[in-house]
Amino acid sequence: MNELSPIEAACGGPSLATLRRYDTGELAPADAARVQAHVDGCEACQAVLGDFSAERTAVRLEVPFSAIEARLPGGRALAKLRRFSLYLALPLIGAAAALFLVPRRTTNGEAPAIRRKGARLDYFVKTPAGVRPGNQFAGLRPGDRIRFRYDAERMKYVLIVGVDPDGKVSAYAASGDRSMRSAGPGLNLVPSAVTLDADPQPERVFALFSNEPIAVDEIVPAAKDALHEAHGDVTRVKHLPLARDVEQATVLLRRAP
Amino acid sequence: MDRQNLRQLYERYAGHVHGRCRYLLKDEEAARDAVQEVFLKALDHGDAFRNEAQPSTWLIRIATNYCLNVLRAQANKTRQAVREGRLEVAGPQALWSTDRAERRQLVRELLEQVDQETAAVAVHYFVDEMTQEEIGEIVGRSLPTVRKRLREFIDAASALAGEPPSTAVGR
Numbered sequence: 001m002n003e004l005s006p007i008e009a010a011c012g013g014p015s016l017a018t019l020r021r022y023d024t025g026e027l028a029p030a031d032a033a034r035v036q037a038h039v040d041g042c043e044a045c046q047a048v049l050g051d052f053s054a055e056r057t058a059v060r061l062e063v064p065f066s067a068i069e070a071r072l073p074g075g076r077a078l079a080k081l082r083r084f085s086l087y088l089a090l091p092l093i094g095a096a097a098a099l100f101l102v103p104r105r106t107t108n109g110e111a112p113a114i115r116r117k118g119a120r121l122d123y124f125v126k127t128p129a130g131v132r133p134g135n136q137f138a139g140l141r142p143g144d145r146i147r148f149r150y151d152a153e154r155m156k157y158v159l160i161v162g163v164d165p166d167g168k169v170s171a172y173a174a175s176g177d178r179s180m181r182s183a184g185p186g187l188n189l190v191p192s193a194v195t196l197d198a199d200p201q202p203e204r205v206f207a208l209f210s211n212e213p214i215a216v217d218e219i220v221p222a223a224k225d226a227l228h229e230a231h232g233d234v235t236r237v238k239h240l241p242l243a244r245d246v247e248q249a250t251v252l253l254r255r256a257p
Numbered sequence: 258m259d260r261q262n263l264r265q266l267y268e269r270y271a272g273h274v275h276g277r278c279r280y281l282l283k284d285e286e287a288a289r290d291a292v293q294e295v296f297l298k299a300l301d302h303g304d305a306f307r308n309e310a311q312p313s314t315w316l317i318r319i320a321t322n323y324c325l326n327v328l329r330a331q332a333n334k335t336r337q338a339v340r341e342g343r344l345e346v347a348g349p350q351a352l353w354s355t356d357r358a359e360r361r362q363l364v365r366e367l368l369e370q371v372d373q374e375t376a377a378v379a380v381h382y383f384v385d386e387m388t389q390e391e392i393g394e395i396v397g398r399s400l401p402t403v404r405k406r407l408r409e410f411i412d413a414a415s416a417l418a419g420e421p422p423s424t425a426v427g428r
Binding site: 007008009016017018021044048055058067069 | 275285384385389391
């Protein structure tokens, strides 16, 4: 019988199951360090971990813990939980030991966002069915409402712009015609959501983080250059060639077929 | 204290469970219900949990089985689409695509063509990228059985793509 070839991601990095265990702090410290070393240099795996983080926030919004508590029959199920509480504690202790090797967690119960070097951008999608995290696998539809979320790290300003395949630049988070002040460290939702129109083309969205405000007009020629370099394929544009020192994070908005 | 433990379990793993349920059920409301069901089942199986060194794998297995059960209980929309010629799927080689999105989509299209155990093995292999040994451990089957299920899944992919069975095993 022939052997089945193992499944591998394009980056040749850890399996999805291993990334999940890394994300939840289940890996041994040495394994977690290996995964982290790979993730630090791998955009694809960073995107997967970003999806995990966004999914965590979405589930808190959509399925609050109180909804599960309400379905527990009296205290019976909780009494059962008591029996394995020690076993639950063991991996948590292990995770605490690996705290400096795995994604850091906030202390206020908020989403344990993956925090690596550099800033980040992700988004949530509101549809008639509810709110879900945006991710690279699920297409978007006209009428969906998109709300971006960013982490500016220590940068003072953020500008979120979209670039379509025609080189048209749209500002999604700005103060007038330039960058807005970051709301501070950690993950921040932008003040308002945008509603998708019927344009079926993909759109590349950039968050540009800087210590001085950037004018939207400055982005237009950079977007054109980047598109030209990518032969007009906006999905391949990963970076805007800006003259000044700007940290960038990007997501791709794809329409559902 | 007990509530706190349940909350810890939920806060750490609910996102992953939600992601699996959304992928398999393709319905936001059904996925939300499924998350609740999975955590209630986790409570009911607290004794099994005590031996788990990888709670995420354990919860993902419960979520996968729960959602595949839900899919089985629904009308077989995919089969109907195949009969009516409305569904075109890529050949089985795409199961080894290095593009995770492409692989996930193809696997999802095929799940309703196979029995539940084969579907679960395929999801753990092609989506979670687990080794056959890891899958054997979590589904409680021998390595030859895991391989057999994978071949059945690949054959189902071949059949849907109009190719002879087992023309492509691996890359």
